[in-house]
Amino acid sequence: MGGMRSIWKGSLTFGLVNVPIKVYSATEDHDIRFRQVHGEDMGRIRYSRVCEKCGKVVPFEDIEKAFEGDDGQLVLVTQEDMESLPVDRSHEIEIVEFVPSDQIDPLMFDKPYYLEPATNSPKAYVLLRRTLEQTDRIAIAKFALRQKQRLAVLRVRDDVLVVQTLLWPDEVRQPDFVGLGDDVEISDKELKMAVSLVDSFAADFDPDEFVDEYRVELEQLIDAKLEGGEAFAQEETGTGEDAEVLDLLAALQRSVDRQKSGGKDTKAGKETAKSADKAADTKDGEPAKRTATRTKAAPKRKPA
Secondary structure, three states: OOOOOOOEEEEEEEOOEEEEEEEEEOOOOOOOOOOOEOOOOOOEOOOOOEOOOOOOEOOHHHOOEEEEOOOOOEEEEOHHHHHOOHHHHOOEEEEEEEEEHHHOOHHHEEEEEEEEEOOOOOHHHHHHHHHHHHOOEEEEEEEEOOOOEEEEEEEEEOOEEEEEEEOOHHHOOOOOOOOOOOOOOOOHHHHHHHHHHHHHOOOOOOHHHOOOHHHHHHHHHHHHHHOOOOOOOOOOOOOOHHHOOOOHHHHHHHHHHHHHOOOOOOHHHHHHHHHHHHHHOEEOOEEOOOOOOOOOOOOOOOOO
């Protein structure tokens, strides 16, 4: 898959059908990484693994895993022990059943992986993909990855088979909140107004319209500080009419009126706001960075 690197090789099994596959992580982390430093002299903070018995710093290769029982007894579990587990030796993603897709609670979805056919004859791969596309069911599969057995769903995205791990049922916490009983009274007018507000926000989801604004602003702040500038100026928090919600129905009505009048939160308003931001951020045909005044040049930050 281009420059992507497979993390696992094995096979996808469906009855007696065996499809050799390579597994790739389908997502990547773009969070900005920070270093821990001593504020007085900017020295890096290093952590040492110190044995509490002998007081010596232990090299990473000498560190083993141990499980502590209820009575405090420790038992050593080595890497060889982990690899000896029968389920961990299997390199198969086994399809065990097909279920209606609406029976999978989205709360259970975990990490997605792309599957690539690892053979010169991908006929079985394509057949399984087309079968999934034409049925109203989703495949449930089991496999082992990184010393843990996974429950997963198998589906299709952009002509590629995707296996997405699921949380086990006992890993999903059950909510236990007070105050959500049936004694809450919602009037017909409040419900009608809320539905009207939802309709005014209705749109088709396009993930490309959304940007991690916090990360963008953080990058601008880091660039400014690298070049000797200052952080963003503090803005005063307004205390005007919109700062308080005195009545739920009144707030709903004001929200609906704002949407109908073409407020900046409507889709048309969003486009207008985007155009205005673009114009404000452009000078002489070049993008202008919204950062504080820079006083001296400095090396650009390294990507995380």
